[in-house]
Amino acid sequence: MLPSTLRLLIALIAGILMETYSVVPLSILYAVCTIALLWTILFVSTRIPIKPSMYLMPVHGCMIYALWMCTGYFASALHDPRLRHDWIAYHLQPGDQWIGICRSSAVEKTASFQYLIEARYLIHPSGSIQKCSGKVLAYLHKAAYASLPRMGDMLLISRTPERLSHHANPGTPDFANYLEHQHIYHQVFLDSTSWKWYRHVSHEQSLNFRTRLENLFNQLKTSFRNKLQFFLPDQHIRALAYALITGDRNDLNPDMIQAFRSTGTIHILAISGLHIGILFGVCMFILRLFRLSSLISLLVALVCTWMFVFFREWHHRPAERLS
Secondary structure, three states: OOOHHHHHHHHHHHHHHHHHHOOOOHHHHHHHHHHHHHHHHHHHHOOOOHHHHHHHHHHHHHHHHHHHHHHHHHHHHOOOHHHOOOEHHHHOOOOOEEEEEEOOOOEEOOOEEEEEEEEEEEEOOOOOEEEOEOEEEEEEEOOOOOOOOOOOOEEEEOOOOEEOOOOOOOOOOOHHHHHHOOOEEEEEEEOOOOEEEEEOOOOOOOOOHHHHHHHHHHHHHHHHHHHHHHHOOOHHHHHHHHHHHHOOOOOOOHHHHHHHHHOOOHHHHOOOHHHHHHHHHHHHHHHHHOOOOHHHHHHHHHHHHHHHHHHOOOOOHHHHHHO
16 A cells, blocks of 8 residues: 555645646536535534544544645646636737736747737727736738847737647647646737837836846847858757757747657756756865865855756746755
């Protein structure tokens, strides 16, 4: 029999998976959670004779597992915009304009610049303004822009976002599914006439430390990409090297990504606990060569490890959790 801690962990993970893949309606989860909670309170607070309590113990165990499953479900649902009443998909109408904040720097594509925009307000054709929430992946068509939006800029967009479309062909990478796991369900394609600045955040304005640091690393990534173009003329090899160092797979050929998946080596492109452990160990070994104290070596190694995680893109949750 599995240890009790492991069984509770399995129940917690099952709840997270149920929320991720929406296999159970929310109303059923509310009912199960209410029944399990009432049962647990009554079973603990009521004095039951020993013999009946032995028969009821398996039922009590199932209720405990149900509570843990509900805990995993609701803990995951805290970050799911679909469970919020102001999610943009619930209020979006044809012809709506909307205001959003850039939550990422520009990622250069072949014919566009990619941004992650957090929706804040909807402006309906009637003129009414409504608060909303949700993430939208925006593609700005390359044009002769005087300047590109920066992280923190607020944009007024006149084009209506559309739901992500899934690939129907089996065996091909489903980019929409990958985005939905990051709670991104909409995308929008913009040209120079379909957006304008609503509020421009200059570089000199006060930004938080995290934003400044992320901007710095984005500049380093751009510089690194340019260096690779000089040393690696082959596009596929250059994209693979860039993905291994920075974790950004956007330039990889979908066929190459599928080949990694088919051979079971896709983990090479993803940062893992093993990579972080090796990096931490190497940092500790190098610092010990300088005869630094254990405390200073530990602090410096932790800072270097977190800097690497940040460089590999902070918003990649697996890397952040594994650190």
